[in-house]
Amino acid sequence: MSTDTTSPGGSTGDQPRIVMEDVSKKFGKNTVLDGLNFTVARGERVTLIGPSGSGKTTILRLLMTLEDLTGGYIYIDGDPLTYAKRGNRRVKLPNKEVTQIRKRIGMVFQQFNLFPNMTVCENIIEAPVHVLGQSKDEARAKAADLLDQVGLRDKIDAHPTSLSGGQQQRVAIARALAMEPEILLLDEVTSALDPELVGDVLEVLREVARKTDITMLLVTHEMQFAQDVSHRVLMFDEGRVIEEAKPEVMFNNPTHERTKQFLQAVL
Amino acid sequence: MSDFFQAISDYSPYLWEGARVTLALSGGGAVVALVVAVVLGLCAISPVAVLRVGSRVIVEFFRGTSLVVQLFFLFYVFPLFGIDLPGMWCGIVGLGLNYGAYGSEVVRGSLNAVAKVQWESTTALSMSWPLAVRRVIWPQAWGLMLPGLNNLMVMLVKGTAVALLIGLHDLTYWVEVMRKDPEVGLWIAYGAGFLFYYLIALACSSGLRLLERRAQRRLGLAPSKTRTTRATAEAVA
Amino acid sequence: MEFDLEFALETVGPLLMAFLQVTLVVTVAGSVVAALLGLIWAVCQRELPTPVRLPLSWVLDVIRMTPLPLQLLFAVAIFISFDGYRKFPDTDVETIGMILGVAVFAIHYSTYMAESYRAGIDSIRQGQWEAATALSLPRSRVWRAVIIPQALRATLPSLGNWAIAMFKDTPFLLVILVPEMVAKAKQLGGASYQYTEVFTVAGLIFLAASYPTAVLMRKLEKKLVY
Known part of the structure; x- marks a missing residue:
């Protein structure tokens, strides 16, 4: 970091x-x-x-x-x-x-607040690509790493609504970390x-x-x-x-x- | 029944011509209406106060002053100022503005209906307003607004019959012509008329329903049965 | 082009007259009948057996999805085919037009109002039906005493909104030559090509009547529905 x-x-x-x-x-x-x-x-x-x-x-x-x-x-x-x-x-x-x-600054919310119109991966790379200007490949590779860390590598292309609350929250943590907040x-x-x-x-x-x-x-x-x-x-x-x-x-x-x-x- | 088909085939060139006018007004009006609805709807939720107030005034003006009055303005008043639109364009622009204003209420309502926490998430990810709307809020609102837009689309198709008042020969016009032909008569002429409009409206409505299903699948939702009549009634009032 | 204010002000009187005598009468009478018919359709759609219910729903759909002008012309054509004008020689043509207009507007908008009632009825919790059944209330009493009063609360603002929509559709009466406000405006303006003034006045009258009513309905909705 x-x-x-x-x-x-x-x-x-x-x-x-x-x-x-x-x-x-x-x-x-x-x-x-x-x-x-x-x-x-x-x-x-x-x-x-x-x-x-x-x-x-x-x-x-x-x-x-x-x-x-x-x-x-x-x-x-x-x-x-x-x-x-x-x-x-x-x-x-x-x-x-x-x-x-x-x-x-990054934040993880009580109610997860994942974007329901995006897959897990899209949720994570959205801001790095469009706010920080990272390339899609770069952001995707990092998203995979982060999902590894939170133990959800296999859910990378899943839909947030198909995940349990705990899984959604772990994705939300990965999403916040993808912005490399201080x-x-x-x-x-x-x-x-x-x-x-x-x-x-x-x-x-x-x-x-x-x-x-x-x-x-x-x-x-x-x-x-x-x-x-x-x-x-x-x-x-x-x-x-x-x-x-x-x-x-x-x-x-x-x-x-x-x-x-x-x-x-x-x- | 054979009389019915005989009459329809006798009049088919005219009915086709009438249907062409009705479809052109519906399609053209829908395109204009969609653009107006999206622009005014987005302005209505924008952080810029001038845009919000401006859109409010425009929307209330077009909602409040009856479609026919607006159409007559385009048809009778504009030429006095040197803007002489052909009847078809008067119809398309008039329908587009009026239903666009109604539609903007549906768009605004749907954008506002997206959970507040979704906005908060976009802030937490430092997304700008346009980015947040384009990538996060709009895709979620889209599924919510389709039922309302669907209702308005059916109303717009029906609204095309105002063409009669500015001298266009649409379906309604040719149905009246058929009715006056003693060989055809009242029931066959109007039977055909109701059937044509019903099929056009049904086709539009079913098409939009498909879009709605797709949008809901994308959001991982079960297809809704709600027909949002309340929202529609609010928009057109 | 100058805006002839004097002429515009002169037309306010006759236009308001047409507004009060035709537009408002058709709107109010049409809304009341539509609200009653709509309730009947909604209850029928719940109570009737399927073989009757489905055709009824289909007819209502067709009425809702076809244009008012077509329906107005249809009503007049039926009236003519039954030789109506000769059977009522003492009634003037304009009154007949208005009565037919009220009937068509009422039937057309009753199909929309039926949908609003249905939504209102659907919003009542199953427990209300069960409680009424547990009290052995007869079916008609359940509707009148339990369901309709509750459904009405949620439905009222929608009914008002449909009435406003109907109000703005009254110029369609032009196609059957009923002298409502916009017809009057067209006639007054046509004499001297002063369309700007007459349609501005007509538009403003519409706005002045519909905007406050719509705002009122939105307030009512907030109060009753939420």
């Missing part, structure tokens, strides 16, 4: 991969995130936990530019993602610039799966964590998995980080009362 980026902001190697600065998000009158600050280092894998409605998923959606930022700034490798400071003003960046930076966002990727299909998907993700240095942000209810793959865990409640720790500390010796309650309920 390549880590060198040439960006207009002239990023350097020691810059954090992701910086959230004073991030807030409101849906109508409902405040979901409120003055949130945190950074994620290069290659770091961070799990976000917390009760539903605490804003975890919203953070991933803001990073993927699926939602508009109400206040604050997000920086990727030092480059502003959607809004930038110009003196005292906060300006929205033009779509073109956003697109350039967004290419460094940041991978995983939004409750096993929540929509039948229990017996969860293991395969998590195994694939463990592999990805072991073999690559992709920065990952995960929202998950699989606490064992979170403990295994992540470097750091952030506990969210009502749009704020209320506790932050290494996974073995967070899961064994949480300090905050809300964290204790939450972990007791899910573990």
Whole structure:
């Protein structure tokens, strides 16, 4: 996985991969995130936990530019993602610039969201060919490799609707990886799966964590998995980080009362 | 029954001529309508506000002011401004614009009916709007819009009978001529007329139904039984 | 070419008159009859035995798939063949044309409305039928008390939309020489070749009547169907 980026902001190697600065998000009158600050280092894998409605998923959606930022700034490798400071003003960046930076980010969704009008292979090569400009042969060869990694080589020409949920999700992971993202966002990727299909998907993700240095942000209810793959865990409640720790500390010796309650309920 | 076939064979050159006019209006009108429907439908969902508002105004204008009025504008008013289209072209353009406006509602509705998460996936893969629409959204919406477009196609075939009002000799015209011939009479003439229109409409409808089946197979869906009358009623109102 | 505003304004009166006396009358009467007939077709298609149901469905299909002008001319031709004009010497030709027009519009659009009713009836959950059966309600009572009231809710906006579509088809009455609004406009404009003004006014009247109604139906649809 390549880590060198040439960006207009002239990023350097020691810059954090992701910086959230004073991030807030409101849906109508409902405040979901409120003055949130945190950074994620290069290659770091961070799990976000917390009760539903605490804003975890919203953070991933803001990073993927699926939602508009109400206040604050997000920086990727030092480059502003959607809004930038110009003196005292906060300006929205033009779509073109956003697109350039967004290419460094990939996302896997809870509901897989494969394109039903394309085969497995077409799903994977679509963006590499038409967005990154790779040749079809090159993209196809890489798709085959990725499908090998997720254990679905034989399904390369299958139709997504003929696959099980777990298989679809593994294809979705391959599709996201085909874009060679520097940041991978995983939004409750096993929540929509039948229990017996969860293991395969998590195994694939463990592999990805072991073999690559992709920065990952995960929202998950699989606490064992979170403990295994992540470097750091952030506990969210009502749009704020209320506790932050290494996974073995967070899961064994949480300090905050809300964290204790939450972990007791899910573990 | 033999009277029926005798009459049809006696009048076959005229019926053929009438059918030719009706088919030309149907085919030409359908092509214009499809182009108008796709362009206006895409404008209606585009991220550019000017295009959205513009398409809305055009669509509501053509939906609201009756086909016959639009046709008379082309036929009676345009010549006063020096634009003298032959009757056939008036018919094709008039039918195309009117049914195109209806069709754009079907196209817009189908594009909007594609799951929101599909749009989100295209964003996550950094696809541009045109790329996302062309490769991901349109192919899925296509299967959804075909039943509605099918209904409109049948309506367009029926709509070609407005030709009568601008002096074209279409099927309806020749059926009336046959009816006045005492050798043929009312029942045979109109029997033939209803049968002809029914067969043309049925052929168009079955053809589009085949396309619909194919589109659904491509999406891995079972063929639907829905006839989307609600969407059609909404489009033509 | 100048747009003669004064002339345009002069034509508003007579056109509105034709609109109220013919266009609106045909639309309202046609819609009401079509809504009743459509319901009858829809119930028949559920209740009648197959040997009757299939021919009925086929006839409805043929009516739905053939042009209104052809059907209007057909109706007049039938009327003539039964010597109708001589049998009703006291009724003027225009009234007869309007009555035939209402009948044809009602039958034509009833075939569309029947489809809407069918969709509405199909959308009612099987459990409703089963519950009614469990209460031993007679079949006619099941329809009147349970199915139709629920189906109507989902169907009403569609019926309204078909009525608007019918409204915009009323100029087809021209082919049987009924003096509705567009016929009147053509006549007024033809006298002095001032077609621009008359058809603009006619178009605007159509737009002014149909657009608000269509918007109303869309609101109703949101409220009732979803």
